[in-house]
Amino acid sequence: MSDIQYGxxxxxGLWEQNVVFAQMLALCPLMAVTTSGxxxxxxxxxSTAVLVCANVLVSLIRKVVSAQVRIPVFIVLIATLVTIVxxxxxxxxxxxxxxxxxxxxxxVVNCAILGRSESFAVKxxxxxxxxxxxxxxxxxxxxxxxxxxxxxxLGAGTLFAQxxxxxxxxxxxxxxxxxxxxxxxxxxxxxxxxxxxxxLLAGKRIIDRKLAERExxxxxxxAA
Amino acid sequence: xxxxxxxxxxxxxxHAHGGNSVSRTxxxxxxxxxxxxxxxxxxxxxxxxxxxxxxxxxxxxxxVLSLKLMGTPRVKATLFDGSAVLTGWLLAMTLPPWAPxxxxxxxxxxxxxxxxxxxxxxxxxxFNPAMVARVALLVSFPLPLTLWVAPLPMSTLPTPDFVSSLxxxxxxxxxPDAMTSxxxxxxxxTELARGIDLATALHAGPDLSWIGMRAGSxxxxxxxxxxxxxxxxxxxxxxxxxxxxxxxxxxxIPAAIxxxxxxxxxxxxxxxxxxxxLMLGAFFIATDYVTSPNTTTGQIIFGLGIGLLTWVIRSFGxxxxxxxxAVLLMNAMTPVIDRFCKPRILGRDRKGKPLDIxxxx
Numbered sequence: 328m329s330d331i332q333y334g335x336x337x338x339x340g341l342w343e344q345n346v347v348f349a350q351m352l353a354l355c356p357l358m359a360v361t362t363s364g365x366x367x368x369x370x371x372x373x374s375t376a377v378l379v380c381a382n383v384l385v386s387l388i389r390k391v392v393s394a395q396v397r398i399p400v401f402i403v404l405i406a407t408l409v410t411i412v413x414x415x416x417x418x419x420x421x422x423x424x425x426x427x428x429x430x431x432x433x434x435v436v437n438c439a440i441l442g443r444s445e446s447f448a449v450k451x452x453x454x455x456x457x458x459x460x461x462x463x464x465x466x467x468x469x470x471x472x473x474x475x476x477x478x479x480x481l482g483a484g485t486l487f488a489q490x491x492x493x494x495x496x497x498x499x500x501x502x503x504x505x506x507x508x509x510x511x512x513x514x515x516x517x518x519x520x521x522x523x524x525x526x527l528l529a530g531k532r533i534i535d536r537k538l539a540e541r542e543x544x545x546x547x548x549x550a551a
Numbered sequence: 552x553x554x555x556x557x558x559x560x561x562x563x564x565x566h567a568h569g570g571n572s573v574s575r576t577x578x579x580x581x582x583x584x585x586x587x588x589x590x591x592x593x594x595x596x597x598x599x600x601x602x603x604x605x606x607x608x609x610x611x612x613x614x615v616l617s618l619k620l621m622g623t624p625r626v627k628a629t630l631f632d633g634s635a636v637l638t639g640w641l642l643a644m645t646l647p648p649w650a651p652x653x654x655x656x657x658x659x660x661x662x663x664x665x666x667x668x669x670x671x672x673x674x675x676x677x678f679n680p681a682m683v684a685r686v687a688l689l690v691s692f693p694l695p696l697t698l699w700v701a702p703l704p705m706s707t708l709p710t711p712d713f714v715s716s717l718x719x720x721x722x723x724x725x726x727p728d729a730m731t732s733x734x735x736x737x738x739x740x741t742e743l744a745r746g747i748d749l750a751t752a753l754h755a756g757p758d759l760s761w762i763g764m765r766a767g768s769x770x771x772x773x774x775x776x777x778x779x780x781x782x783x784x785x786x787x788x789x790x791x792x793x794x795x796x797x798x799x800x801x802x803x804i805p806a807a808i809x810x811x812x813x814x815x816x817x818x819x820x821x822x823x824x825x826x827x828x829l830m831l832g833a834f835f836i837a838t839d840y841v842t843s844p845n846t847t848t849g850q851i852i853f854g855l856g857i858g859l860l861t862w863v864i865r866s867f868g869x870x871x872x873x874x875x876x877a878v879l880l881m882n883a884m885t886p887v888i889d890r891f892c893k894p895r896i897l898g899r900d901r902k903g904k905p906l907d908i909x910x911x912x
Contacts, residue, residue: 511691512692
């Protein structure tokens with residue numbers, strides 16, 4: 328397996344096969360925690376940590392575990408990792424932990440993580456799986472932060488509010504407050520999450536189409 | 552020789568055309584809204600006119616934008632069916648008369664883009680666009696959406712002239728307290744929450760008024776004018792009586808029973824009928840062709856549901872007014888209602904079996 332294209336894996340994770348914008352997975356935590364950019368960032372990083380470790384572990388044991396029992400084995404592995412992340416966040420990021428609450432524990436059933444184990448880690452080497460986990464995780468984090476920021480900006484008129492409390496004092500520089508804007512409460516509520524996600528998905532499709540057009544335009548003279 | 556089933560002759564075109572069209576229906580509904588609208592301008596002055604104009608303008612603008620983005624080939628034809636104007640008009644009627652300009656713009660965006668065009672345009676929307684926008688605005692901006700100006704002819708303060716009205720509209724200046732007033736439903740809810748009996752509370756509270764001399768949304772207060780508009784629509788057969796009557800009955804019957812049992816806790820049927828958006832909802836919202844059931848039986852169930860839910864929300868809910876919420880909930884029920892109340896197919900009975908054809912016909 329020397330022909331692994333790391334560039335391809337990274338590109339897939341961040342954009343082409345993005346967990347949210349392309350695969351439409353993990354929508355439950357996406358909708359629930361993205362009431363602010365800070366929450367999205369915390370949730371995304373926690374998921375990324377689990378995703379990378381899960382991919383590495385699954386890739387390590389992929390030749391030992393038989394196909395019939397693989398799902399329970401993967402789940403146990405992921406659950407162990409999530410418990411570690413859960414306890415770690417409770418210890419070191421307690422404020423954020425209180426905000427995200429149950430959704431940290433629910434990373435266990437995040438379909439994106441089991442999905443990557445099933446579709447990538449079980450078929451590929453350790454290094455490639457680690458890169459895939461990282462790229463997918465960062466793609467997921469990007470989606471969470473983007474949706475969180477859009478909702479927070481429209482709904483409360485702030486960006487990364489309380490980042491210094493939730494993530495640590497060094498993140499205070501992220502905080503932005505739009506003066507004189509009360510915010511549209513609906514964007515913080517669930518309907519706002521669906522509406523905002525819909526517009527973001529439409530936006531991704533428009534960008535994809537433009538990219539494809541440009542590629543076709545540049546490929547044509549080369550072929551001729 | 553000819554079998555009994557084939558007695559009908561094929562008629563060649565051109566067939567007779569009734570001349571009806573989407574734009575004519577929309578125009579008639581607008582005509583029916585006109586008296587209550589003009590009266591609203593008189594009640595609430597220039598700010599109400601600005602709000603009305605900008606809401607319609609923003610609905611039309613977002614309609615044009617959506618149609619352009621979707622690449623609709625017949626932008627003009629789709630635009631001039633008048634549905635965007637009507638949506639904006641209905642939305643404006645349900646807004647507080649002195650709401651600032653951005654409420655109109657955001658409302659237009661929500662109604663047209665999220666409420667209608669996302670689903671595919673006129674005829675495809677699941678929910679009534681005007682009500683979607685009304686609810687979204689109320690949930691998003693509770694403060695400006697619950698600021699009720701008392702009708703100017705009742706106010707002790709002088710009516711704002713054109714320029715100061717424009718300033719009220721554009722800069723969202725705080726409305727002087729002396730000009731605001733509670734709505735009857737809002738007043739009843741607050742007083743009940745404070746533990747005060749309705750009999751005592753309403754003694755000093757806002758009065759009922761058939762002619763709209765009460766605080767409320769810009770186009771909802773004059774029950775009698777809305778009723779006239781509704782009757783005009785009934786006479787011109789734009790709407791049928793089923794849904795409106797069912798809505799009114801759905802509110803009035805439980806209200807009358809509850810009021811008879813405990814007048815200190817429940818408002819009377821008359822108060823319910825003359826308050827809030829009920830009249831407008833019954834005649835102009837519940838009769839929307841797109842979002843209401845197809846059959847008359849279905850429309851009666853739909854209307855009763857709206858009425859009952861409105862009464863339940865008003866009496867037990869967190870918001871004082873519930874017509875918009877009730878309409879949206881019943882809009883969601885419409886596909887289910889349509890599934891159970893299907894129209895009879897021509898030549899078949901209600902269960903879908905072919906009708907018996909007499910042998911010697």
